[in-house]
Amino acid sequence: MFSILALELDGPIIRAAVLKQTVRGIRVIECLESSRPSEGESLTAEELEMLISRIDKCPRSLVVVTPQVEMVEITMEAKRVEKMKPYQIREAVRWEAEPYSTLPAAECLSGFEIGHLMEKNETGVWVTMLPQEDYQELKRVTAEAGLRLKRVYPPDLCFSEAAAHWNTELEQIAVNIGHESIRFALMLNGESIAYRMVPAGIEAIQGYLDGDRVDKNMVDAVRDVLAAWDGRHKVIVTSGCGALDRMVNGFFRREFGVKVEPLHIPAEISENAAVFANAVGAGLRELYFGTSWKTPGITDAADLAKLIRESIHIYPLVAAAVVIAFFFGHYFWINHQINVVEQETIVLTRQRDHLKTLDEEQKKLEKERNLLSTKFDFLTNDADAALNEKQILFNTLGACAPWDLQLKEVKSAQVDTKGKKTKGAAATASNLWDISGTSGSTASIHNYVAAIHKKDWCESIQLVSIKLSSSKTRTDEEIEPSSSYDFILKLKVKNS
Structure with missing residues (x-):
């Protein structure tokens, strides 16, 4: 904030006050007085220096009060x-x-x-x-004493x-x-x-x-x-x-x-x-x-107003100089900013390439870690048990099929709590299977369902749909029409 040193000359006494402008207003910081060496004589720099030496952090701006x-x-x-x-x-x-x-x-x-x-x-x-x-x-x-009147x-x-x-x-x-x-x-x-x-x-x-x-x-x-x-x-x-x-x-x-x-x-x-x-x-x-x-x-x-009034004739030159200085300054500032941006771009490009390299190395190491983790699990945690169970399931489904029944697709299916099917990892770990195929008779289909149902690992099997379909078969002498039945089964395997 602003501060001022004020001096009063009152006959044989000189008084000083320091005032400071603060957020809360003007405060009187310090007041002191001293006797003058000789009354009536002009103020000397020695008097001022002796006086301001007694003031801590004395301001340099000065006003004087005198009956002169x-x-x-x-x-x-x-x-x-x-x-x-x-x-x-x-x-x-x-x-x-x-x-x-x-x-x-x-x-x-x-x-x-x-x-x-x-x-x-x-x-x-x-x-x-x-x-x-x-x-x-x-x-x-006052100037000799280091003050500005x-x-x-x-x-x-x-x-x-x-x-x-x-x-x-x-x-x-x-x-x-x-x-x-x-x-x-x-x-x-x-x-x-x-x-x-x-x-x-x-x-x-x-x-x-x-x-x-x-x-x-x-x-x-x-x-x-x-x-x-x-x-x-x-x-x-x-x-x-x-x-x-x-x-x-x-x-x-x-x-x-x-x-x-x-x-x-x-x-x-x-x-x-x-x-x-x-x-x-x-x-x-x-x-x-x-x-x-x-x-x-x-x-x-x-x-200031008088100086401006007396120098009105130089306004056009000042205005032109200001405009030229502004544009030159703007030009050099833009060039400086461009150089700075280019340097930053080079640094950021190097950092980006380095990060890409690190990211690729991280992905590579992650794959290797996952592979090693899978191998470790396979060796220590019987990870092949699920694969063996699936192999037994597929072998049994094929062995129970009559001679005229042909399986087309066996796939895992997961049903959530709302009855909707899910896909991906959740479906792979499911004990629900969709079985589709074709048969020459409905009896073969029913026999197939009954044979699977007798297995210990079968919790339930449901015939979802059966549909008659016709086709033509070629013999040595002629083409004869034939019929078959497409079916879809829903199999639920017991939890092991």
């Missing part, structure tokens, strides 16, 4: 925004936000997030801006995203208490509709609570924000370095009479990672599917 990214709100015509591509909006808002920003548009990279629809068919757009030199320096430093986000759009992800309140005010500022986000149904920032951090709140430094302007600014957003009737969800401080949460309850709940971010290394809300929010935006979550991030990567 400036954010302003402008309004644009809603219909115009709908018709524009993201790269066109990014370019347009950069110039339209210049009058409200302290940064020159020509020297900045920009991002944007479409806000809620206002009156007169206008929509709010939050524009993020960062000097291109600062971005390139940050990109160079994806985007740079402002804090305002990150802690609010973490609050929307892990807090189910329909109406809430997300508050991020940092070392240098207090940031507010008004949220409705999981979406941010307004942002505010008070330039006083946790030190100002702690000084106010201790009574050492009473910053009346800070208290009035926070009260104005909460009053404008009707904070008494909404839940205040705190995050940042003051989220888990009871005195800080008590400050909001006591001074402004609001309901305060620390943001709960489940993490594998701690019960609550609310301190890392900005870093976690940036990681969420990067891991979410859809480009709209990432448009506020500052990046110098070329927009």
Whole structure:
């Protein structure tokens, strides 16, 4: 699955969070923070290397949250925004936000997030801006540390995203208490509709609570924000370095009479990672599917749609190259498959011939085995007893026949339980015999039947049919007509 390393630069502190996209959703794998060697100086590769060395299997993709990214709100015509591509909006808002920003548009990279629809068919757009030199320096430093910088986000759009992800309140005010500022986000149904920032951090709140430094302007600014957003009737969800401080949460309850709940971010290394809300929010935006979550991030990567639009003239050449490559690839692939099939055919042919040889040898050996088995049975198991019995039967049938009775056929017959005749091996082992012949008189037939019936081995004999037939016999002087009787007998021999 995908994972991302998110860094937050907050005054003298640098925080890191590792997020991973899994089947069950996005999980916060690890959170850690460390003090910076010197506040206000640029981030160095040594700092990053020291930080990522503490993270097991640290991802190489990186997003950064820093207050250096400036954010302003402008309004644009809603219909115009709908018709524009993201790269066109990014370019347009950069110039339209210049009058409200302290940064020159020509020297900045920009991002944007479409806000809620206002009156007169206008929509709010939050524009993020960062000097291109600062971005390139940050990109160079992260590359030296072996990381790949994806985007740079402002804090305002990150802690609010973490609050929307892990807090189910329909109406809430997300508050991020940092070392240098207090940031507010008004949220409705999981979406941010307004942002505010008070330039006083946790030190100002702690000084106010201790009574050492009473910053009346800070208290009035926070009260104005909460009053404008009707904070008494909404839940205040705190995050940042003051989220888990009871005195800080008590400050909001006591001074402004609001309901305060620390943001709960489940993490594998701690019960609550609310301190890392900005870093976690940036990681969420990067891991979410859809480009709209990432448009506020500052990046110098070329927009794919813009590249396609600018290179439209090479489409025919690309299409022709793709078609040619496809056909050549298909041709070589077919040739490869043919060679493979031919090799397999040769192997299979050899195997088939070998199997045929083995099969013939097996049949030959089987015949020899059967022959030897028959000879062995003949020598050891009186296998010739049945043959002797048949020889005695045939001799007796011939000896009992009168002089005018002639046997035509004696064959074995098997009758199953349903009265039907069977053939083959079952018939050979039968004790039923069909006897057919011809006789000059019926008396000879009856005498023949009676003679056989007297034999000890005869269980029964039945005259099945008798039929008169006529023929002509030639004598020396003339041809004389003669008559004979065709008969069929059914003989059953006793079991030996």
